[in-house]
Amino acid sequence: MSRLTRVGWLPGADRLSGRCHCGAQTEADDPVLLWDWLSAHPAHPTRAAAPPEPTPPPPHLVTDPALIRRRATAPA
Amino acid sequence: MTSVVRNQWYVAAYGREVGRDLFSRTVCGESILFWRTRGGLVTAMSDRCVHRRFPLSEPPSHLDGDTVVCGYHGFTYGADGVCVAVPGQTRIPRTARLKAYPVVEQDSFVWVFIGDPDRAAGTPIPRAPWLDLPGWTAVSGMEPLAARASLLVDNLMDLSHETYLHGGYIGTPEVAETPITTEVDEEAGIVRVSRRMADAACPPFYAKSTGITGRITRWQDIEFTPPCLYRLHSRIAPAGVLPNADGTDPDAFHVEVVYAITPETESSTHDFWAVARDFALDDEAVSDFLRESNRTVVLQDVAALNVLERVLTGEPDGYQELSINIDTGGLAARRMIARLSAAL
Numbered sequence: 244m245s246r247l248t249r250v251g252w253l254p255g256a257d258r259l260s261g262r263c264h265c266g267a268q269t270e271a272d273d274p275v276l277l278w279d280w281l282s283a284h285p286a287h288p289t290r291a292a293a294p295p296e297p298t299p300p301p302p303h304l305v306t307d308p309a310l311i312r313r314r315a316t317a318p319a
Numbered sequence: 320m321t322s323v324v325r326n327q328w329y330v331a332a333y334g335r336e337v338g339r340d341l342f343s344r345t346v347c348g349e350s351i352l353f354w355r356t357r358g359g360l361v362t363a364m365s366d367r368c369v370h371r372r373f374p375l376s377e378p379p380s381h382l383d384g385d386t387v388v389c390g391y392h393g394f395t396y397g398a399d400g401v402c403v404a405v406p407g408q409t410r411i412p413r414t415a416r417l418k419a420y421p422v423v424e425q426d427s428f429v430w431v432f433i434g435d436p437d438r439a440a441g442t443p444i445p446r447a448p449w450l451d452l453p454g455w456t457a458v459s460g461m462e463p464l465a466a467r468a469s470l471l472v473d474n475l476m477d478l479s480h481e482t483y484l485h486g487g488y489i490g491t492p493e494v495a496e497t498p499i500t501t502e503v504d505e506e507a508g509i510v511r512v513s514r515r516m517a518d519a520a521c522p523p524f525y526a527k528s529t530g531i532t533g534r535i536t537r538w539q540d541i542e543f544t545p546p547c548l549y550r551l552h553s554r555i556a557p558a559g560v561l562p563n564a565d566g567t568d569p570d571a572f573h574v575e576v577v578y579a580i581t582p583e584t585e586s587s588t589h590d591f592w593a594v595a596r597d598f599a600l601d602d603e604a605v606s607d608f609l610r611e612s613n614r615t616v617v618l619q620d621v622a623a624l625n626v627l628e629r630v631l632t633g634e635p636d637g638y639q640e641l642s643i644n645i646d647t648g649g650l651a652a653r654r655m656i657a658r659l660s661a662a663l
Contacts, residue, residue, distance in 0.1 A: 252499060
């Protein structure tokens with residue numbers, strides 16, 4: 244039995260379509276959730292989970308600013 | 320927890336780098352000495368004398384026939400890493416042997432097996448035959464990357480970044496605009512990402528090397544065999560020109576772009592790159608152009624990933640990433656690498 248898992252991009256849409264090697268198929272907007280669904284083989288959920296509700300973005304913490312200050316500038 | 324997948328073959332060098340001079344390279348955190356026997360075979364063994372850990376690659380260490388002599392006290396090792404002479408006494412301690420690595424020279428690369436040597440024979444080495452195949456001409460190089468290998472995997476699995484990071488070289492708007500398909504072949508251990516542009520601008524990388532002046536049909540078919548070997552099958556043809564029904568493809572230009580992603584340490588990587596073509600085989604000007612252009616592109620990636628590594632190192636773990644459709648292939652590669660790590 245083939246062990247080929249495939250994810251396509253639905254024509255004209257931003258949705259992804261996934262097909263497990265067992266033949267099970269689903270659609271999702273998020274590749275992480277789609278891979279979670281495909282990787283659950285053979286216990287595929289009814290459908291891929293919905294993305295979580297957005298929360299306010301967190302501040303970006305820096306533990307060692309010296310490291311970042313020393314970064315090189317990318318060449319032009 | 321280590322990010323390096325063990326019990327795998329990794330590219331350690333190009334065959335041309337290993338000769339009758341002692342050559343050292345760190346692979347997956349292990350310092351390895353390479354040299355070629357008088358019969359032409361590549362050997363790989365630990366680059367530290369068992370006596371006082373002097374690097375065997377360091378002068379005045381040297382080769383003497385098919386033995387390597389430590390430049391500090393004269394411990395002498397054969398091609399299998401076993402010590403054959405120590406100074407001042409005839410008894411050689413049984414533990415006087417260097418770790419020897421399974422090594423294979425194939426497709427212009429020197430591959431070493433990192434992990435349990437008994438598992439080497441049963442672990443296939445992925446192929447990149449175009450690098451050493453009649454009918455093809457290849458240029459290649461290696462750039463040191465001060466970043467973890469996974470950042471380069473992310474980079475190469477999502478070529479939409481060509482549009483932004485490599486504009487003027489290999490990027491055109493169509494790359495980022497064109498949907499991809501992703502396949503995971505678990506039996507073969509391959510992640511495939513395909514992006515096929517029917518009518519695209521021809522970037523300078525291909526316009527100058529092929530001579531095509533108009534718009535092109537451009538196919539990018541990636542095959543990544545984690546953890547090390549990445550192949551991009553690139554097909555360039557005048558817009559609308561497709562392969563024949565029998566599979567022949569005489570009116571297209573084919574370029575095989577190969578990367579070997581070899582961890583040096585947890586946070587640094589050997590970025591081996593090669594570009595093979597099936598046209599203008601003897602044209603040195605085309606070779607020079609592709610070599611310089613691809614090296615420039617690689618260095619653009621290196622500069623960006625070095626910055627990213629510094630940023631990641633200077634920030635706490637645990638940030639939530641955001642992935643979108645273009646990341647489908649990269650996410651698949653990460654999952655396959657995680658499975659390889661878990662299977663150890």
